[in-house]
Amino acid sequence: MAICSSFCPQIPSYFKQKPIGSFPTRPLFSLSFKVLSSQASSVSAKADELPGRIGFLGMGIMGSPMAQNLLKAGCDVTVWNRTKSKCDPLISLGAEYKPSPEEVAASCDVTFAMLADPESALDVACGKHGAASGMGPGKGYVDVSTVDGPTSKLISRHMKATGASFLEAPVSGSKKPAEDGQLIFLTAGDKSLYDTVAPFLDIMGKSRFYLGDVGNGAAMKLVVNMIMGSMMASFSEGILLSEKVGLDPNVLVEVVSQGAISAPMYSLKGPSMTKSVYPTAFPLKHQQKDLRLALGLAESVSQSTPIAAAANELYKVAKSHGLSDQDFSAVIEALKAN
Numbered sequence: 656m657a658i659c660s661s662f663c664p665q666i667p668s669y670f671k672q673k674p675i676g677s678f679p680t681r682p683l684f685s686l687s688f689k690v691l692s693s694q695a696s697s698v699s700a701k702a703d704e705l706p707g708r709i710g711f712l713g714m715g716i717m718g719s720p721m722a723q724n725l726l727k728a729g730c731d732v733t734v735w736n737r738t739k740s741k742c743d744p745l746i747s748l749g750a751e752y753k754p755s756p757e758e759v760a761a762s763c764d765v766t767f768a769m770l771a772d773p774e775s776a777l778d779v780a781c782g783k784h785g786a787a788s789g790m791g792p793g794k795g796y797v798d799v800s801t802v803d804g805p806t807s808k809l810i811s812r813h814m815k816a817t818g819a820s821f822l823e824a825p826v827s828g829s830k831k832p833a834e835d836g837q838l839i840f841l842t843a844g845d846k847s848l849y850d851t852v853a854p855f856l857d858i859m860g861k862s863r864f865y866l867g868d869v870g871n872g873a874a875m876k877l878v879v880n881m882i883m884g885s886m887m888a889s890f891s892e893g894i895l896l897s898e899k900v901g902l903d904p905n906v907l908v909e910v911v912s913q914g915a916i917s918a919p920m921y922s923l924k925g926p927s928m929t930k931s932v933y934p935t936a937f938p939l940k941h942q943q944k945d946l947r948l949a950l951g952l953a954e955s956v957s958q959s960t961p962i963a964a965a966a967n968e969l970y971k972v973a974k975s976h977g978l979s980d981q982d983f984s985a986v987i988e989a990l991k992a993n
């Protein structure tokens with residue numbers, strides 16, 4: 656059964672639980688963080704028994720603000736990134752740095768990972784000097800990257816072989832929600848680890864869903880992003896068509912925002928798309944990766960997804976025009992090219 660903290664009117668039970676296994680706790684470690692009620696209002700609560708040291712691997716667009724929020728909430732955070740310089744702002748805020756995922760995992764109780772794609776998530780978790788080499792009984796690994804179910808299950812097997820716990824927890828929400836601690840976590844895996852890390856998810860996010868077995872979080876995330884990628888492709892066609900028939904695309908954006916198909920994404924991205932400006936929040940290459948993985952998921956159950964397949968082709972064209980690192984809304988440029 657899916658459980659969302661938004662549905663819990665009272666302080667959840669994890670405040671009353673001991674951490675799992677032999678997580679060391681910091682006796683004087685006390686955090687103040689938000690808990691969402693059924694009305695989505697925030698209340699503060701104190702937790703005096705939490706895993707002491709938190710690792711964070713991957714200081715990209717998402718990982719960096721997520722780790723910053725943990726630091727700002729008073730957590731003891733150790734960071735690593737392939738490109739070390741991206742750790743510097745975190746180190747300035749008080750984070751410790753270790754030169755490999757293995758050393759982060761070895762020195763921390765729970766390690767989060769926010770990597771680009773299945774290949775990097777697998778390499779950082781299970782490759783040479785990967786996190787698995789530093790894991791062991793009583794530790795936990797939480798992969799918040801967007802990957803496919805088979806990759807997540809493989810990482811889970813490696814982690815659990817060391818005696819550690821594993822949770823997949825991809826996120827909905829982009830750069831700004833990451834900065835604002837407003838992400839939505841789609842988790843699956845070891846329920847005891849979910850309960851243990853819930854306070855940290857609540858620092859970084861506004862809600863969390865526990866979806867059962869490993870693979871379900873990844874699948875939920877891919878379905879959501881498949882819908883999003885198709886929506887953006889369709890919105891791009893609409894903007895260009897409105898222009899071609901002599902309408903003001905800014906008025907189209909306004910009309911859409913007031914009707915039944917309004918979406919925060921259209922209101923957020925529309926004004927810059929009409930100016931052909933694409934400040935990167937969600938890189939286009941990642942959206943195409945998610946469509947590719949979603950199509951694989953659909954294939955695995957013989958589900959027809961012709962709209963997503965067409966959208967995927969458009970993002971591939973956009974990539975071939977050198978737009979990989981632009982925001983995914985730059986997919987509109989692929990339509991201008993023909």
Ligand SMILES: NC(=O)C1=CN([C@@H]2O[C@H](COP(=O)(O)OP(=O)(O)OC[C@H]3O[C@@H](n4cnc5c(N)ncnc54)[C@H](OP(=O)(O)O)[C@@H]3O)[C@@H](O)[C@H]2O)C=CC1
Pocket residue numbers: 712713714715716717718736737738739741769770771772774775778779799800801802826827828829830936937938941942
């Ligand atoms: N941006 C967004 O709006 C959202 C993104 N996501 C997902 O979150 C994940 C991260 O996204 P985002 O932060 O935007 O991406 P970025 O491209 O900004 O960051 C990617 C991270 O992965 C690291 N990385 C890439 N390849 C390797 C490798 N081979 N070995 C080790 N590390 C590697 C990068 O290190 P380096 O700095 O050295 O390149 C960087 O830390 C992706 O799975 C994405 O789909 C989910 C929700 C929203």
Ligand SMILES: O=CCCC(=O)O
Pocket residue numbers: 801826827828829880937
């Ligand atoms: O994976 C990226 C998701 C972006 C978003 O949810 O706004």
